[in-house]
Amino acid sequence: MKTPAVxxxxxxxxxxxxxxxxxxxxxxxxxxxxxxxxGVCGSDLHQWTADHSWPVNYPVVLGxxxxxxxxxxxxxxxxxxxxxxxxxxxxxxxxxxxxxSRRGLxxxxxxxxxxxxxxxxxxxxxxxxxxxxLHHVPGQLVFEHACLTEPCCVxxxxxxxxxxxxxxxxxxxxxxxxxxxxCAAVARLCGAEVGIVGLPADKGRLxxxxxxxxxxxxxxxxxxxxxxxxxxxxxxxxxxxxSATLKMAMDLVRPNGHITKVxxxxxxxxxxxxxxxxxxxxxxxxxxxxxxxxxxxxALLATGQLDVSPIxxxxxxxxxxxxxxxxxxxxxxxxxxxxxx
Ligand SMILES: [Zn+2]
Numbered sequence: 001m002k003t004p005a006v007x008x009x010x011x012x013x014x015x016x017x018x019x020x021x022x023x024x025x026x027x028x029x030x031x032x033x034x035x036x037x038x039g040v041c042g043s044d045l046h047q048w049t050a051d052h053s054w055p056v057n058y059p060v061v062l063g064x065x066x067x068x069x070x071x072x073x074x075x076x077x078x079x080x081x082x083x084x085x086x087x088x089x090x091x092x093x094x095x096x097x098x099x100x101s102r103r104g105l106x107x108x109x110x111x112x113x114x115x116x117x118x119x120x121x122x123x124x125x126x127x128x129x130x131x132x133x134l135h136h137v138p139g140q141l142v143f144e145h146a147c148l149t150e151p152c153c154v155x156x157x158x159x160x161x162x163x164x165x166x167x168x169x170x171x172x173x174x175x176x177x178x179x180x181x182x183c184a185a186v187a188r189l190c191g192a193e194v195g196i197v198g199l200p201a202d203k204g205r206l207x208x209x210x211x212x213x214x215x216x217x218x219x220x221x222x223x224x225x226x227x228x229x230x231x232x233x234x235x236x237x238x239x240x241x242x243s244a245t246l247k248m249a250m251d252l253v254r255p256n257g258h259i260t261k262v263x264x265x266x267x268x269x270x271x272x273x274x275x276x277x278x279x280x281x282x283x284x285x286x287x288x289x290x291x292x293x294x295x296x297x298x299a300l301l302a303t304g305q306l307d308v309s310p311i312x313x314x315x316x317x318x319x320x321x322x323x324x325x326x327x328x329x330x331x332x333x334x335x336x337x338x339x340x341x
Contacts, residue, residue: 004341005124006321008117009059013050018319021061024120024128031080032072033088033129036143037315038122039065039151040336042177042241045329047117053266056117063338064090064115065150066122067143070134077131087149088122089133089294090114107288123318125340135294138302144315144337145301148308151335152297153289155182158262159190161293162286163235167191172221172233172252173214175240175263176205178335181311183237183262185212189305195233197221205334211310225252232257239263246283250275262286308335317341 002020009015026032044062046052067087070080093113094106101109115121137146159165169192173184176198184194195215198206206216217224225233232254238245242265249259259281276283300306313333316324324336
């Protein structure tokens, strides 16, 4: 049996098409997951437009934000059964003996390979998933929301684990994409006052960010950053997809403040980072997520404390991937979701 898949087949810009692929065979520690929904990530768009910063194993099925039902179990899998509702983490291949894996930080294992670039992802009907990647999805959490657990985990790691917010902090989020808006939403849950910054072209996406109780700022945020005591914001969360926004972050942050960089881009920088030194600022990177973050985010989604419905711009069959990608690419929607056909 063959099913359609959204395949990124070469490194050249625009090298994505629908191909018919076989149902994957699974190993003894894997399950076969029947995909219910898969989110389109900025990184899927970057591979499509060929401006990504990571190595890709071409050809590869795109998609790493997904959930669905277990339809087959490998011989050594225990604790799961056919029919279970699950979402999957993204670290499809890790070295379990890497020192980072041994301390639970397998997301930082340098040999890690993820779905959608290292191994085949979920923009198709069936995907092979190691059982260690799975998390239960409670019955009340619909898959159109559950498939966005992954970007919520990226935001949770950036805001909770890597930014150390305290209630009342004034936080500025740079970039109103999915990760930026979710970082803003999680910072609100932490009790922060949040301003989210975008460009004039981001008006629609900033309007959506307002639904999470954020201040929205087009262009220069220095007035809002300095409104309290003239010194700047406690924390800047940089979720823009370029490195150059670090300059803006260094300007907006208060002395002894914190900058967390979760957005990335391969362009080199051409400015001084002296303000980091002079202001005694902490610059923190944030990458991916691990098991305890997933469990906590699923709880937040299931209780409705974190609601992803405002960011969902539509659900398309995977055969209409190009419409779904274009809408996100042009900022018409924050997040596109696909479902297999
Ligand atoms: Zn993603």
